[in-house]
Amino acid sequence: MQFPDSLLSIKKQFADLPFEAILKTDLLRLGLSFSPEALKVCASAKPKSYFIFSFDRVAQKDLSEIERKSVPEEIALIGGPHDLKRTIVSVRVNPASPYRIETQTSPPGPLSLVRRGRVEGERSDPICDVILPSFPAYYGVPLSSGKPVADIAPTIEWGYLIYLTAFRLCQYFGAEEECQFCDINHNYRQQKNAGRPYTGIKSSGEILEALDIINQKDTEKLSHAYTVTGGSVTSQLGGMKESEFYAQYARAIEKRFPGRWIGKAVVQALPEDEVKILKDAGYAIYHPNYEAWDKRLFEALCPGKSRYVGRDEWIRRIVESAKIFGPENVIPNFVAGVEMSKPYGFETIDEAVASTAEGLDFFMSQGICPRFTVWCVEPNTELSKTNSEPPSLAYYLRLLQVYRDTFRRHRLPIPPGYGEAGVGKAVFSVSAFMDVL
Ligand code: SF4
Numbered sequence: 001m002q003f004p005d006s007l008l009s010i011k012k013q014f015a016d017l018p019f020e021a022i023l024k025t026d027l028l029r030l031g032l033s034f035s036p037e038a039l040k041v042c043a044s045a046k047p048k049s050y051f052i053f054s055f056d057r058v059a060q061k062d063l064s065e066i067e068r069k070s071v072p073e074e075i076a077l078i079g080g081p082h083d084l085k086r087t088i089v090s091v092r093v094n095p096a097s098p099y100r101i102e103t104q105t106s107p108p109g110p111l112s113l114v115r116r117g118r119v120e121g122e123r124s125d126p127i128c129d130v131i132l133p134s135f136p137a138y139y140g141v142p143l144s145s146g147k148p149v150a151d152i153a154p155t156i157e158w159g160y161l162i163y164l165t166a167f168r169l170c171q172y173f174g175a176e177e178e179c180q181f182c183d184i185n186h187n188y189r190q191q192k193n194a195g196r197p198y199t200g201i202k203s204s205g206e207i208l209e210a211l212d213i214i215n216q217k218d219t220e221k222l223s224h225a226y227t228v229t230g231g232s233v234t235s236q237l238g239g240m241k242e243s244e245f246y247a248q249y250a251r252a253i254e255k256r257f258p259g260r261w262i263g264k265a266v267v268q269a270l271p272e273d274e275v276k277i278l279k280d281a282g283y284a285i286y287h288p289n290y291e292a293w294d295k296r297l298f299e300a301l302c303p304g305k306s307r308y309v310g311r312d313e314w315i316r317r318i319v320e321s322a323k324i325f326g327p328e329n330v331i332p333n334f335v336a337g338v339e340m341s342k343p344y345g346f347e348t349i350d351e352a353v354a355s356t357a358e359g360l361d362f363f364m365s366q367g368i369c370p371r372f373t374v375w376c377v378e379p380n381t382e383l384s385k386t387n388s389e390p391p392s393l394a395y396y397l398r399l400l401q402v403y404r405d406t407f408r409r410h411r412l413p414i415p416p417g418y419g420e421a422g423v424g425k426a427v428f429s430v431s432a433f434m435d436v437l
Contacts, residue, residue, distance in 0.1 A: 007019075007022070007023070007026075007115070007127070010022060010393060010394075010397070013394075014397045014401070016401065017397060017400055017401065017436060018085075018423040018435060018436065019082050019084065020077065020084050020085055020087040020423050020424070020432075020435060021087075021400060021423070021432035021435040021436050022393070022397060023077060023084070023087070023127065023128075024077070024087050024089050024432045024435065025374060025393065025396045025397065025400065025431070025432050026099070026393050026396075027089050027092075027099055027113075028089065028090065028092060028374035028376070028430060028431065029337075029374055029390045029391075029393060029396060030057075030094060030097045030098065030099060030390070031056070031057040031092040031093055031094025031097045031099070031376070032091065032092070032093070032094060032097045032099040032100060032101060032113075033093065033094060033095045033096075033097055033099070033100045033101070034067070034070075034071065034093075034100065034101045034102075035100060035101065035102045035103065036066075037102070037103040038101045038102055038103050038111055039066050039067065039070045039071070040066075040070075041103060041111060041132070042070045042071065042072050042101075042132060043066070043069070043070040044135060045070075045072045045132035045133055045134065045135060046072055046073050046074075046132075046133040046134060046135050046136060046139065047069060047070060047071065047072060047073065047135075047150070048071045048072060048073050048091055048093075049073060049150045049151075049154035049156075049163075050187065050191055050196070050198070051154045051156060051163040051165060052163070052165045052168070052184065052187075052229065052230075053182065053183050053184055053187055053376070053378065054183050054186075054187040054190070054376075054378050055090060055091075055092050055376050055378070055430070056092055056093040056094070056376070056378065057092060057093065057094035057096075057097070057376065057377060057378070057379070058093060058094065058095060058379060059190060059379050059380065060190045060191065060193070060194045061190070061193075061194075062095075063093065067093060068194060068196075071091055071093055072091055072132050072133055073090070073091065073133055073154075073156060074088050074089060074090050074091060074133055074156065074157075074158060074429050075088075075089055075091060075101070075111075075113075075130050075131070075132060075133075076088050076089075076130065076131040076132075076133075076158070077089060077113060077127075077128045077129075077130060078128060078129050078130075078131055079128055079129040080112075080113075080126060080127055080128030080129055081126070081127075081128075082127070082128065084128045085423050085424030086131070086424050087423070087424070087426075087435065088157065088158050088426065088427050088428075088429045089429055090156070090429035090430045092376050098115055098116050099113060099114070099115060099116075099127075100113075100114050100115075100116055100124070101113060101114075101130055102114050102124070104129075110129055110130070111129070111130040111131075111132065112126050112127070112128070112129060112130060113126075113127045113128050113129075113130050114126050114127060115127055133158060133159070136155065136159065136217070136218070137217040137218075137219075138210075138213045138214045138216075138217040138218060141213045141217065143206055143209050143210060143213075144209065145206065147197055147199065147206065148197055149210045149213055149214065151196075151197040151198060151199055152164075152199065152202055152206050152207060152209075152210040153207060153210035153211060153214060153226075155214070155222075155223060156429060157418075157419070157427040157428055157429055158222070158427045158429070159218070159222035159223055160222065160223065160224050160225065160418075160419050160427045161223070161224070161225050161226070161227060161427075162211070162214060162223055162225070162226040162227070162261065163226075163227050163229075164202070164207055164226055164227060164228045164229070164249060165202075165229055165230050166201065166202045166207070166228055166229070166230045166245075166246065166249055167200070167201055167202075167230030167231050167233070167237060167245070168184070168188045168198065168199070168200050168201075168230060168231070169184065169185055169188050169200060169230075169231045170182070170184050170185055170230075170231025170232050171231060171232055171233055171234040171235065171237075172231070172232055172234065172303075172304030172305070172308075173185060175382050176303060176304075177303055177304035177307070178303075178304060178382070179291060179301060179302045179303075179304070179305070180300070180301045180302075180303075180338075180341075180381065180382035180383045181291075181301065181335055181338050181341070181375060181377075181378075181381055181382075181383045182381060183378040183379075183380055183381045184231055185231075186378075186380040186381070187378075188200065190380075201237070201238070204248055204249055204252040207249060207252070207253070208252055208253065208256055211226075211253060211256070211257060212256075215257060215260065223261060224261060224262060224417075224419065225261050225262040225263070225264060225417045226253065226261045226262075226263055226264065227264045227265075227266055227287075228246055228249045228250060228263070228264070228265055228266070228283075229246075229265070229266035229267065229287075230246070232267075232268050232304070232305075233245055234304070234308055241274070242267060242268060242270060242274065243267070243270055243274035243275070243277040243278055244277060246265055246267050246278065247277045247278055247280075247281035247283075248281070249281075250263045250265065250278070250281040250282040250283045251281040251282060253282070254281070254282030262284050262285065262416065262417045263282050263283045263284050263285070264283060264284070264285040264286075264287060264417055265278050265283040265285070265286055265287065266287040266289065266333070267286075267287075267288065268288060268305070268309065269288035269290070269309065269313075269314045269315075269317035269318050269321070269332075270288070270317065270321075271317065272317075272320055272321075272323075272324065275317075275320075275321045275324050275325070276324055279324050279325055283325075284325075284329060284416070284417070285325070285329045285330075285331060285416060285417045286321055286324075286325045286329060286330050286331070287330075287331050287332060287333055288314075288317065288318050288321060288330070288332050289332050289333040289334070290314060290315065290318065290332045290333075290334055290359070290370070291305075291333075291334055291335050291338065292334060292335065292338050292339050293334065293339070293355055293356055293358060293359025293360075293362075294339060294346075294355045294359075295311050295312070296344070297338070297339055297344055297345065297355075298311040298314070299311055300344040301338055301341075301344060301383075315362075318330060318332050318363070318368065319366060319368070322366065322367065322368055327366060327367030327368045328367060328368075328369065328412070328413055328415070328416065329416065330368045331368075331369060331370065331371055331415050331417075332363070332368070332370050332371075333370065333371055333372060333373060334356070334359070334370055334372050335372070335373055335375050336356070336372040336373065336374055336375060336396065336399055336431065337374060337375030337390055337391045337395070337396070338375050338383065339352045339355060339356060340352045340391040340395060341375075341383050341386070341387050341391075342386045342387055343386055349391075349392070349394060349395045349398055352391075352395060353395070353398045353399055353402055356399060356402070357402045357406060360402065360403060360406045360407075361406055364406055364407065364409075364410040364412060365410060367410075367412065369407065369412050369415050371415060371418075371428075371431070371433050372399075372403070372431050372433055373430040373431050374390075374396065374430060374431045375390060375391075376390075377389070377390050400432060400433070400436050403433060403436070404436045404437065407437060414437060415434075418434050419434075421434045421435075421437040422434075422435070422437065423435050423436075
């Protein structure tokens with residue numbers, strides 16, 4: 001493990017970025033571990049649901065029993081010597097990370113985030129306090145089938161988003177078709193092997209039942225949106241093409257709970273008639289993720305999407321979908337960092353950031369605001385074979401600057417369906433894009 005430069009020198013170098021966003025990005029990039037005492041405290045918090053991918057730096061089989069059960073979905077960073085504002089971060093387990101959650105000894109009780117010493121026995125530097133997400137009341141109520149709500153309708157983003165992975169597999173299958181950074185198929189197998197309730201294809205009925213429980217028990221109305229997503233459907237699933245398969249869920253949800261949540265569909269870039277099916281079903285927001293902007297990289301990293309749709313057609317469809325959803329409601333994701341992955345990626349930070357900036361400018365100039373997630377180098381993905389570590393923190397911080405500046409230059413509205421933007425308010429937990437707007 002390469003320990004990054006001291007946080008203070010990075011803070012000085014990127015003084016125009018909130019330190020909260022810097023730390024959040026580094027935690028997403030490197031992951032974190034927990035002391036045994038901290039895990040005991042975490043046991044009563046909201047556990048990690050593995051809502052779609054593993055988002056861990058190690059396989060389930062390499063985690064202890066208590067890690068598998070007690071690692072929380074997210075943590076909130078707050079206070080400490082840097083006086084951090086509350087910052088929500090998704091938890092990515094990595095026993096080798098320099099970041100660790102420990103129990104405070106003086107006074108005993110609350111949890112701290114520390115930066116471990118570079119050598120065994122060296123003092124750990126405390127960075128801030130850590131707040132855990134409380135175990136939601138709706139997680140304690142099983143469905144009539146006995147399935148837990150956390151399997152069918154887990155919530156993330158500090159309770160803001162209900163994450164409905166309707167299809168936990170992808171029909172792009174194997175090294176020749178799967179996106180090279182994606183572990184959806186592997187993660188499904190490992191979660192089943194670990195004995196976790198992990199439904200492969202969810203029915204509308206069980207999703208409605210889970211939502212009913214959430215609607216009743218979420219008395220503070222923390223949940224504001226739902227995402228319906230899953231693997232790509234290249235032929236048919238249950239006799240339906242991709243748009244019809246994913247449309248059935250919004251149709252059912254909006255009929256039962258009209259307008260209760262903002263509906264989002266994370267599916268492929270589909271032809272216009274299929275995009276219309278999604279819109280008519282009741283989705284308000286469409287996420288046709290483009291993963292990496294550069295054409296050569298898209299083709300190398302997304303071989304299935306390239307073969308079935310093609311990069312230029314993918315981009316054309318994203319732009320066309322703005323006519324149906326409205327440009328502000330088309331929010332395609334890219335996986336930040338894969339543009340620097342070996343062996344296909346750019347050699348330098350300048351080249352990688354310039355390429356991504358070109359894509360941002362292309363979309364934002366048309367009113368479409370992409371968003372990004374920080375790449376987690378998950379084991380058993382194709383890219384993990386050639387990338388033991390993620391790109392540098394400096395790369396990610398340059399990207400955050402470019403993202404923020406491009407967004408401001410085009411004077412776009414805050415993307416809908418993500419809650420409030422800004423430090424201390426953002427809840428999006430897998431990148432700091434909302435923290436810097
Ligand atoms: S399309 Fe690619 S990123 Fe999406 S689930 Fe399939 S393999 Fe993963």
